[in-house]
Amino acid sequence: MQVLMFIDGLGGSGKTYLLNTIIQQWKERNSTVVAACSSGIAAFLLIGGRTAHSKFGIPLRPTPDSTCSWLPTDPKGKFLYSINLIIWDEITFQNRYSVEAVERSLRDLKQVERPFGGISVIFAGHFRQILPVVKGGSIYDQASLSIKKSALCNLLDKKELDINLRICTDSPDGEINKGYSQWILHVGNGTWQENDVGQIELDGIDHLFNPSRDYAVKQVMAFVYKDLQARINLKSVGELCSYFEGRGIVSPLNVDIHTINQTLPDLIPGRKNQSKSMDHMEEGPLSLSEEVLNGINPPGFPPHILQLKNKIPVILLQNLNTSKGLVNGTRLLVCKISKHALSCKIMTGTRRGQDVGITKIKLTYEDDEKLGITFTRYQLPITLPLVITINKSQGQSFDTVGVYSETSVFSHGQLYVALSRSRNVPGIFLGGVGPSSQRDTTNIVCRNILV
Known part of the structure; x- marks a missing residue:
């Protein structure tokens, strides 16, 4: 029986673990599984994962009538003909025309007039997170290219993962973390703002604003990379990898990132x-x-x-x-x-x-x-x-996260993604350029996409 499913998982809800369990179970039944993802780094969290573009040959600029770049006689076409299940993660970040191109091409390949040619498909993602990028477009343009607006969405059996497991509730900070997981959910829902673009109070996390850009940067860096020089001298290569892997700074725009990243070599001896x-x-x-x-x-x-x-x-x-x-x-x-x-x-x-x-x-x-x-x-x-874009951080988890806010977020879900990267509330800090008295920040939520 064909499975057509969408797993809607909160950030940190164990979605990746579940998907890998499904992949293993299907493979144990000698089924051929394709694990794909809409972003490169997140793809490698899945067993055998690759980007959707590389797996399916999706056009770089898909249109409503696009098809994928392979033929039934190609090695890729022959392989795709044999598959039983597609696992496609971060689907909410994917352009709907890309998904429809894959569906159309598989139907043609299999010569079966059923969705995806009768192949089982499990999508996963979260509509509170970032939507497809539209150059120069509004959040409503982004929403219009979401799979939520595709007729395929109506065919999917929806399952929800609604508990944030990334936020540790069994740690000494368990009660604080429980409250934070509810707070971040309200951020993702846009609960505390009248319009899709609005201001929200930052009473859920540690934060600091300062008129001086240099001061704001130093505060975020000091929080995330404290004792860096001492650790560089004492730690082995493996321990250093763990240290850097567990921390990160995220920011909305590339233009804010380049200058800050150039300061990293000065923090490391040698x-x-x-x-x-x-x-x-x-x-x-x-x-x-x-x-x-x-x-x-x-x-x-x-x-x-x-x-x-x-x-x-x-x-x-x-x-x-x-x-x-x-x-x-x-x-x-x-x-x-x-x-x-x-x-x-x-x-x-x-x-x-x-x-x-x-x-x-x-x-x-x-x-x-x-x-x-x-x-x-x-x-x-x-x-x-030292600093990466919020978009690039989607799908990653850290122990310590700094959110640098020189410019406001500019698209749906960015603030939610930025503030849900850490496993513990004490591991989150937002520093920005603004009056020292500032206690709020911009949040953008295209609320009709959540309905």
Whole structure:
């Protein structure tokens, strides 16, 4: 019998554990299972997980009539013909046209007029979290591209996981954590605001605002990375991986992140090593000098100059080798630096603790509406992970989380995601730029998507 299901799981509700249990049970029955996810780093939390785009060949810019890029005679087509179950996590972050393209293509492949060609599908996600990204669009544009607006959603049997297990209730802070799990649920629901975009009081967490940007940054860094230098000197590589893996700072915008990340090398003892990129302008209507290209830092691109040290954590910006766990968002610890390469240890995911090499590669920045240029950058595909975007943090858990708020959140679910990354309330701190008397922050919830 075909299963069509949506598991709606709160952040920290044990959704990943449940999905992996389902995968194991189906495999024990000799079933062929595809585990996919809408984001790279979250995909590697699943057994055999890969990104949905790599598993299904989804077009980069799907339309209402799109199909996937494989044929029945292709190796991918033959494999997909044989599968019994699709597990698709973080589905609420996926463009509905991507999901519909997969459904349409599988129906054509199997020549069966049933959803997904009769293949069982279990989606998982949470509509309080971030919706599909729409460049320049409103939260209502994001909602319109959600699977919630697809006819497929009406076919799904909905199951709920409504207890936050990430927030530890059996610790000394158990009672505080119970109250916080209810508070964060109200944040996700937009309970305390009149409109979809509104202000909420931050009485549920430790927070501090200051007019000085430098002071606000230092407060967040001191909370998350206290005693960093002492730990660098005393800890083994494995212990350092655990230390960095368990903490993170999140912020809404890339523009707030780049400058702060450049301060990380100064926090770690040892000699700095510079990795400079080679930038080249492709043919086009504009002609920019290499010096100008050096100063351009598009989202998802490494900077022109990377300041590196041994024992410094870095984060991958590209999918390099999915079978080795080298995907966009993988966190690494630098163990050795050479002229054009790094020796690193993976800090996150199912490949945690494995040694890998990272070399410089050629990255292409496609023509952009604002800049109107196309150029290439030859550089290590990494950046420093002192601060990451809230969007990139979705699917990750930390012991200690700092939320840096120089600019307000700008899309549905961002504040909820940021504030639900930690396992304990004492491990959460929000620091921002604003009057010292400020006690609130912006929250954005497209409430009709939750109905």
